[in-house]
């Protein structure tokens with residue numbers, strides 16, 4: 569694999585060094601439950617390769633960005649979110665509130681989620 573960062577929490581999950589509750593794995597993506605869920609369903613979808621955020625992923629490997637979205641869509645279906653709807657978020661950078669700098673889509677659902685931003 570081209571991009572791996574041994575100091576990155578999510579790269580260590582991909583490597584199996586840190587446990588995670590995996591809900592779907594493909595050759596190039598991984599989906600696992602968030603350790604601090606903000607909704608009844610809260611899954612993180614990542615590329616296995618290390619890209620720090622959605623901008624570097626989209627620039628570096630748009631096909632892989634598409635695979636992340638495809639995995640998110642499949643997990644939305646397997647988690648039963650298609651009927652009620654769900655939310656997908658890529659927090660990016662400081663203003664975006666990003667805490668883990670390995671790109672991840674938050675997939676949230678299972679209840680009405682309310683307004684997109686706190687008011």
Ligand code: AMP
Nearest residue numbers: 588601602603604659665666667668669
């Ligand atoms: P963000 O603020 O968008 O960078 O989101 C990082 C997310 O990673 C947060 O929702 C955390 O709860 C989640 N998280 C941190 N450590 C772990 C872990 N070991 N396993 C699963 N999720 C984690």
